[in-house]
Amino acid sequence: MRDAHSxxxxxxxxxxxxxxxxxxxxxxxxxxxxxxxxxxAQLAGLMVYxxxxxxxxxxxxxxxxxxxxxxxxxxxxxxxxxxxxxxLGMAEGVLEIMPEARVGHLGLxxxxxxxxxxxxxxxxxxxxxxxxVILVDPMLATGxxxxxxxxxxxxxxxxxxxxxxxxxxxEGVRHMLEEHPDVPIYAAALDRGLDERGxxxxxxxxxxxxxxxxx
Ligand code: PRP
Numbered sequence: 390m391r392d393a394h395s396x397x398x399x400x401x402x403x404x405x406x407x408x409x410x411x412x413x414x415x416x417x418x419x420x421x422x423x424x425x426x427x428x429x430a431q432l433a434g435l436m437v438y439x440x441x442x443x444x445x446x447x448x449x450x451x452x453x454x455x456x457x458x459x460x461x462x463x464x465x466x467x468x469x470x471x472x473x474x475x476x477l478g479m480a481e482g483v484l485e486i487m488p489e490a491r492v493g494h495l496g497l498x499x500x501x502x503x504x505x506x507x508x509x510x511x512x513x514x515x516x517x518x519x520x521x522v523i524l525v526d527p528m529l530a531t532g533x534x535x536x537x538x539x540x541x542x543x544x545x546x547x548x549x550x551x552x553x554x555x556x557x558x559x560e561g562v563r564h565m566l567e568e569h570p571d572v573p574i575y576a577a578a579l580d581r582g583l584d585e586r587g588x589x590x591x592x593x594x595x596x597x598x599x600x601x602x603x604x
Contacts (some may be wrong), residue, residue, distance in 0.1 A: 394579065397562045401439075401575045408435055412577045415555065416593045422602040429555065429600065430482030432577065433525060436553050437483045440575050441467075444521060465520030468547075472497050472526035472538050473510065475596040479525040479553065493517075495541060497534045504587045506534040508541075517547040527555040527596040529574065530589050532564025539569040555596070556580055558589045 394400040403409075411432045414420055420428070446461040470493040471480035484490060496510030522542055529535050535552060542550050550572045552565075557576040560583055565574060580589050588595070598604045 399566045400562050425599045429478040433479035433482035434486045468522045470524050476526040478600040495538050506537045513545050521549040522547040524552040529554045529557040529561035532561030536568045
């Protein structure tokens with residue numbers, strides 16, 4: 390994990406070799422959709438470890454088979470919110486690590502012509518203010534979807550939002566910095582930019598299609 394990026398104070402990039410190794414597998418066009426799905430879940434699980442580092446933990450008493458001792462326990466109610474569809478591939482890995490988390494779903498589809506997000510589903514747990522909300526979406530391209538999702542979470546009461554994505558474009562990080570400067574973004578890669586179709590380059594292609602075999 391590196392400190393906040395020099396140009397983007399809202400961006401934290403992972404430089405861990407294991408994360409970079411898996412990132413390369415996702416970029417590889419020869420990776421099958423089954424392998425892609427497995428690696429994306431693993432990558433999200435590794436990333437959440439760092440994202441949750443600052444979660445408040447309280448001291449609790451625990452009885453071991455031998456004696457009483459104290460330990461730490463995270464009491465806050467954590468919510469994981471995947472942006473459909475591609476965020477589902479990451480949520481799976483995050484929930485492996487934090488099976489007790491609540492899950493909210495946001496359905497957003499990027500219009501291929503305007504590149505603007507079209508909202509088609511919101512199903513969020515009540516009381517989002519009860520704890521941190523982890524927004525997951527592998528791609529941060531123009532940032533329209535992430536900004537819209539953050540706005541919806543905010544409107545639903547979320548106070549502590551953190552985003553995990555796999556690959557980000559500078560355009561998307563800038564968009565988030567302007568609209569939601571208080572949402573830290575954790576990413577495995579900051580790529581060069583967007584092509585004429587709004588795809589992140591070099592990127593990894595369309596994450597949703599590669600995850601679900603809808604290419
Ligand atoms: C992709 C991706 C993000 C969005 C990023 O979803 O998963 O949600 O585009 O683009 P943006 O930053 O420019 O908004 P897509 O619309 O392809 O939907 P899908 O996951 O259902 O395929």
